[in-house]
Amino acid sequence: MNIATVPPAPLDSEPVTEPSKEQLLEISMGPQHPSTHGVFRMKVVLDGERVVRLKPVFGYLHRNHEKIAESVTYLGSMPYTDRLDYMCSITNNWGYALAVEKLAGIEVPERAEYLRVICGELTRLQNHACLIGFLMQDMGSTGTPLMYAFREREKILDLFESLTGARMMCNYMRFGGCRVDLPAGWLDRAKKVIADFPRFLDEYERLLVSNEILMDRTQEVGVLSRELAVSAGISGPMARASGVDYDIRKVDHYSIYDRFTFRVPLGSHGDVYDRFMVRLLEMRESVGILQQATRAIPAGPIVDPKMKIRGFRPKPGEAYGRIESPKGELGFYLISDGSPNPYRYRVRPPSLINLTVLEDLCLGRNVADIVAILGSVDIVLGEVDR
């Protein structure tokens, strides 16, 4: 039927329902919404512009990573951990390798620990830079901050490519060490990238930190209290923005983080702006760690010579290992029954658990704030849904 031929509704017709004082509108944000950073859906109930209820819906990217990992060997799931949080594959490898090393009691040579720290902190740099870019993109600053971040990320991914052969799916760690040693000249190139990085940070800070629109959109928005952050298991930069002084690099003393001096930036308001600032400051600390690590890296083997690659069967038992990934506390819980495959393999996904408080942060805010709040949580759906 042609639109022009549809008769208009009579003006004096009865309304179908009694008009109530507040009319609630239920909308579905996602799963194909660009600002949800993947296939993530929120069922939002609105009163005008105000959020009354918000229920996240998960599982669009679920492939039961844990079940798959239980049907292959221990080393077989190492490449698959790259696909969890595909922005930071190396820290995922590290978390898994750390848990297996705890389970089987494997020592890591010193040079391999340095390689892990260097790659892990480079991963943190590119994750935080990109996250800030995405957050700005979500809030409408089209292009510029994200492209600046991607320009820097490109340099770091080039380093990863020449080291591991892949830009994003690095598959770099092995139990008891790393897969390959540094190629010739890599360390000098890395030093140059690291030395140039503070200039990008200065530029980024000048562009964003005192930007009036950014402050208006983010300050006092999505405030997370310290008590709720601890109770809800929030970890990583999001918890530290709420003033929770908890950095697993400092608490667990894993790897060789004891040897480097770095500070843990803390926020005091717990709003979106603090989460953004904590990440900016963390990048400066990571640059400091990288400068110390690239200066001090020793020569030596990169993998424990006693480590058996083939026929690797840890003794029965269980272990929970965790690291400070760029998103938060990334943990792996493994149970061995003495066979070549893990009996139970569990990923503790920081992205999923940081979403526990999403509704609390968004209640009473406007629709446009949801996008900023979700952007500041820093999720990757490959890890949320597993």
Add this chain to the structure above:
Amino acid sequence: MNLEAIKSEIEANVPGCRLELVANPSPSGQHSLLLDGEHAVAVATYLRDAAGLRFDFCSNVTGIDWPGKEVSQTATARKIVDGLEQEVEEVGTTAIPGYLDVVYHLYSVEKKHGPLVLRMRTQDRHSGVHLPSLTPVWRSAELQEREVFDLFGVFFEGHPDLRRLLMWPGFVDHPMLKDYVDPDDYEYEPTAHDVVLRRVNQHRSEAGGR
């Protein structure tokens, strides 16, 4: 912190609770405490609030499936066979019932210690799978207990919003159980391909089988 000391401290402060140490032979040395369902919430609240412990950060919640096993054992018995008393080997099987474990990894943000591993155990794998929810104690268990419910089928009593997390609402089974079988009942969806193929075949037969 010594797990034995924590165990005796809880037993002194939560009357009536039954705790059991579960040893872990791995080099990680992360032994765990098995709680009874009745007193789990009281024990968890004590662990969170006690001044010396302050386990305020519940990091990880997950389930483990231990299916039932049939253990066969051979026993020799004296029996009368063909009018003579002989030693006969008899093979008997005893069924060990299965159960589900739910594991909690606790840390302390205030005291910076951990992990403390808590376990709860169901009676069996299918019907007696009700356990108390620890979400009222630690909010971080909210989504993770939903995940355990979804993938293992443990019902958490007292959970504010116990729905499936990763699978869709109409799904019936629990995929992380060891005896889970993939469904083979996906409906055959007709596609345009069949229509096109039929037309092509018709055209060919009309064109003389070329």
